[in-house]
Amino acid sequence: MSFDNAYEAINDGAGEDAHWAFGTGFDDPLAGVDRALPAGVPVAELTAYCLMLGDDALVLSQRLAEWCSRAPELEEDVALANIALDLLGQARLLLSRAGEVEGAGRDEDTLAYLRDEHEFRNVRLVEIDCGPGPGGDFASTIARLLVFSSWRLAVFSRLVESADPVLSAVAAKGVKELAYHRDHAAQWTLRLAGGTEYSRERMVAGLARVWPLVGELFDPHPVELALPGVAVDPSLLRPEVDQVLDTVFGAAGLHRPEIAPLSPVAGRTGRDGAHTEALGYLLAEMQYLARSLPGASW
């Protein structure tokens, strides 16, 4: 197949289904998936839970993608971009499910591009700026990926049994992806901690940087507690995740940081839409084009 110009190539096959230029509108990731809602599940809470897990993945995906072409080596550009892509895929499925359960006509693109900061329900850990720009560094990116993927893998391992068929299916796919992400972060932690004195200092500092935001992962939220059999209560995961992290720290000769958790803001955390200032800047970049040309299609 040959085309006179790139635009024609991109447009090929779109036919009558014009695409939203900045969205994913070409494809419904849940097309054909069994979407039945389990009986007796509260709709508002299930919507919120899908947003919580979806926003975690979307925001960290955006953060990891920032490293593409800026990582310490070419293989790492590719690795972080691949991990970001897996998380973006998980986010698409979860945001689509959130929109569908909510039943207010919002699709994955509307949820990703047209919500404001206070409507995002991700944990604050995923939004802080760990580089590659000023103030960030690769070691804190690795520290965050290690903690987050260990936690999410523990969540997804249990979510496989969820009464919601979509959450269960998303989790079953995600488990294997997350195991690769966790291994990758664990292996880098060993490499940095066991490298030079300087790389070790950076790894220690990276862990200290993210540690105040770790506790929030395990605080059970009313949304999770309102969905027994559907959601996972994260407070039950702490021993398993600690064991994984302690294994990595032990092999790396590191100590688990003892740093107090970052306080909630008036009792609210990322799960309630109370974020650090980093999220606003991230969303500004991610959403700018889609918002400046609303509904643009090709």
Added chain:
Amino acid sequence: MTARAVAEGVLDPELPVLTLAELGVLREVIESDDRVVVTITPTYSGCPAIEEMRRDLRTALTEAGYRDVEVRTVLAPAWTTDWISESGRRKLLEHGIAPPARVGPRPAGPVPLNLVPPPARVPCPRCGSAETTELSRFSATACKALRRCESCREPFEHVKEL
């Protein structure tokens, strides 16, 4: 040609030596009168090739004379590399891509942590040497790792086990 035969002949957009059937993502083809419903499953959650697959299936079936074609996606049971058929594995090898080992069902309980890359026995697809090293767990597509043969020194791709 039956709709199933047409669908089974469509090639994977990212590994175009394999058909979608050999890759194991083609789950079902149901034909009734003029209507065909094809069911596929994604490899990785974020695999961008799935839209290409849907389009290629629609195009192939439309060109074969089927006017009403629907392509559906299923997520469960999740695809694993064990779904790649024997002929698919052979074709990968013939094209210089090391096929994945069979992994079997995931054991119950927590997923074990790997602090060092597991000692995968991935023979070189060119010279057959067992002396190969993983260069990177992640490669040009989500499903492949990058390795190097220590005997013939050639780099090669490996469809990593999922």
